[in-house]
Amino acid sequence: MNGADRLCDALLVNGVDVCFANPGTSEMHFVAALDRKPQMRCVLGLFEGVVTGAADGYARMADKPAATLLHLGPGLANGLANLHNARRARTPMINVVGDHASYHLALDAPLTSDIESLARPMSHWVGRAAGPDDVAPVCGAAYAAAMSHPGVSTLILPADAAWSAAHDTPLAPTQVPQPAPIADTALAAAVAALKSGRKAALLLAGKALRVDALAAAGRIAAATGVTLFSQVSGRSERGAGRVYARPVPYPIDMAIATLADLEVVVLVGGRVPVGFFAYPGKPGVLLPEGCEVVELATHANDLSAALEALAEALGAKAPPVTSGWTARDLPAPTGALTPDAISIAVARALPEGAILCDEALTSGGRYPMLAPIMAPHDHLPITGGAIGIGIPLSAGAAVAAPGRKVVNLQADGSGMYTVQGLWTQARENLDVVTIVFSNRAYAILQGEMRNVGVNTFGRNASRMLTLSDPDLDWVSLARGMGVEAARATTIEGFADLFDAALRRTGPFLIEAVL
């Protein structure tokens, strides 16, 4: 029994039984300990961005953390971009980052780096095991932080804490504090806002976008006429029969216009909406001047209970308005293979209970309009703007939810960031259909260049904003990692491939050449 064994036990006693991993030498004792625990499922990623993105997708669906296993500072660094997304999604996660033996650090061996400095910007909690008997309590603290913030915990495991003998004392599940109830003053302020007769909106985020919370929000909307908006969140339950909260648009001008007539907003789990980026001469806060902001509840509250309390205080008993499942009755798209056409084809065919991972960016087509009339599904988007999440996110979601179809809407430039995740999909035979929108450009940046007034690109700009010359061949890339794949150049061909992919089990990739 050593510190590494204690770490396995402390994870397992808290129900953490999946470990996405890319280990190195300093973690060999932890690997050996994991090898003694067949009840822990270890999933290898061939790059750490795959590991952390998969852990994010897993926890968004499982509502409990996976562990990750990362090798020293550089291994953590490779995983940071998707930890950034997980932090913004407030995904529970426990990163285990190996470090040199404590006495070896002063020698500044080649792989030494300041792991804490790297970890803090993308973690809600950072800790380090002081020795083998400290491993289990530190793991418990990491678990409690991951569940109660909720968010990303990073636990640094020195090699000597892992390999040294530890006491085999009994371990109990870590007690996690219950979410705080909302304050009476917050509830009263929200009631007053919604009864004021002013133009009002509920801004829903995080777990306020799950079915029960949405139902309460829908009753509130039916009773008061308040508009429901959603902010980008880790997981949104959407589709026919569910209340839909309209996403605040990404483009700055559209976002400002959408929110322009609001006089009061009630925040439920989110924050005052701000521009994704600053633009010269445009505001950073998206709400109109003078709009009152009332915070009903934060991510640390039980958002479903908060909305139920608000509904009850308002006497909102009427059933919410939802749509029926009519996307399947839309006419089949014809003509050019465009994002709009693809979004309609996907909306028609998506099976009930599907998980839709969304890193489509400029290729999302009409999805925001189609979502409420599609089959009931979960929507898992990129949350922090750090591209390269779709492929690993879909892998992790599939690990968490066997039996549910995962469809990943994948922009090509972003997909290349963590393309290695296709191999994990193949090895674990994960039921993921990846749709690559092959527009061969950083299309979002070409739009942003026009936003800054540059409409004609010279050699340097065009070389930096296009992915052509040579074109990427996604079918070859997928096959190189053991994932079957095919290319679509017409919408009819795409629809046929998508139907076939939905009927089979296991990973499949469709390159949609736009």
Add this chain to the structure above:
Amino acid sequence: MNGADRLCDALLVNGVDVCFANPGTSEMHFVAALDRKPQMRCVLGLFEGVVTGAADGYARMADKPAATLLHLGPGLANGLANLHNARRARTPMINVVGDHASYHLALDAPLTSDIESLARPMSHWVGRAAGPDDVAPVCGAAYAAAMSHPGVSTLILPADAAWSAAHDTPLAPTQVPQPAPIADTALAAAVAALKSGRKAALLLAGKALRVDALAAAGRIAAATGVTLFSQVSGRSERGAGRVYARPVPYPIDMAIATLADLEVVVLVGGRVPVGFFAYPGKPGVLLPEGCEVVELATHANDLSAALEALAEALGAKAPPVTSGWTARDLPAPTGALTPDAISIAVARALPEGAILCDEALTSGGRYPMLAPIMAPHDHLPITGGAIGIGIPLSAGAAVAAPGRKVVNLQADGSGMYTVQGLWTQARENLDVVTIVFSNRAYAILQGEMRNVGVNTFGRNASRMLTLSDPDLDWVSLARGMGVEAARATTIEGFADLFDAALRRTGPFLIEAVL
């Protein structure tokens, strides 16, 4: 004229005319400014680890920094692992990291993060432009730091510093301090050590491994009998007719045995050798107890001048011992396709002036023994142990040294980390032959598992330490990114492919199935 234009001018006036880039929205004004400067060569990488690894390879060959262009904290994070290697190689580099407009930071928009905290562990210098007129002086400071440490400078460029109007004052090249001369006391101590009759070694690192410095070291060895060792460094000039300093081995037991009889070592540009990792019961410092350490010069000195001074003080005028170019006369290897056989085939065929990038790890074969009898070449290894350097490093070296053949010895597991770099090789038509050692395992870790006493792997360990199930198909991966490729399964087939690859120009990949 805005801050972004000033940055371009400040780079160009210092001779920094290559920018490896993966831009984002917050850097659009810098992209627009680069577009106005056709004399700046912008090279796109489809992932930031490619960008920073390529900038490392470029500067190792050019002896001057390239710029990188990285998007906010997550973009920097993706490049950190190869910045770690560059930091250990003391490669001059200027990272330009975009950030939100200064007034937008307080809003904590989704892509906001603590860039300084992320940058410091892998940078020698970190700075932030305070406004548009601060951009040029900050860039000058970044350049001076990159050249004089030498090492990695990271310059944070807020969007409003880039887009705001700047004064068009004349810019002069930044004055870089000359390397400090070595102290007389250091020289005297080194002379005394080498005249003491004790068993002595010169430990050479950094620019002490260039031809002129090696020649001086070789004269010292011829005169005094001192042994020449090399430490892992960014660039070593090796091959027939050059003085060879034997690398300190990586495996801990072999390293300790190799250095066991030393009584005094003289450091020239490096540090006391330490174990790459700590192992229970084994020392961290590789020198025997009681071995005296004399520091003749550090990376901040002119190492060639330091060795010349030492040679002169010792009256070492006899020509150094070098070997002839006999690897081409070795018998062609036959039989199984093994790392040993491949290293012999490469040694026979490598053309004069080639650049050998080396991320072979466990597949290096007999290269350390063959190096002194191969054609004169430059050796560019992984320096900091952060895997995923070979493909981008070779791309950057090829950008810096057109007309020279680049051969990249690439372990498969490491190659997957930054596989996207193959696309950059294709787009820029870089003259790189990549040899992938396809052993379908993290072979180095399988050895380390045995080192910790685990000889039989269960499901979890074998799933984390092998790359099979499914096997990676490197030929498909390369073709998917526009790089021609072929597979070798016999040593004869490998030799034929390698010869053909050397005769053509442009990127080619050989998957050597071990």
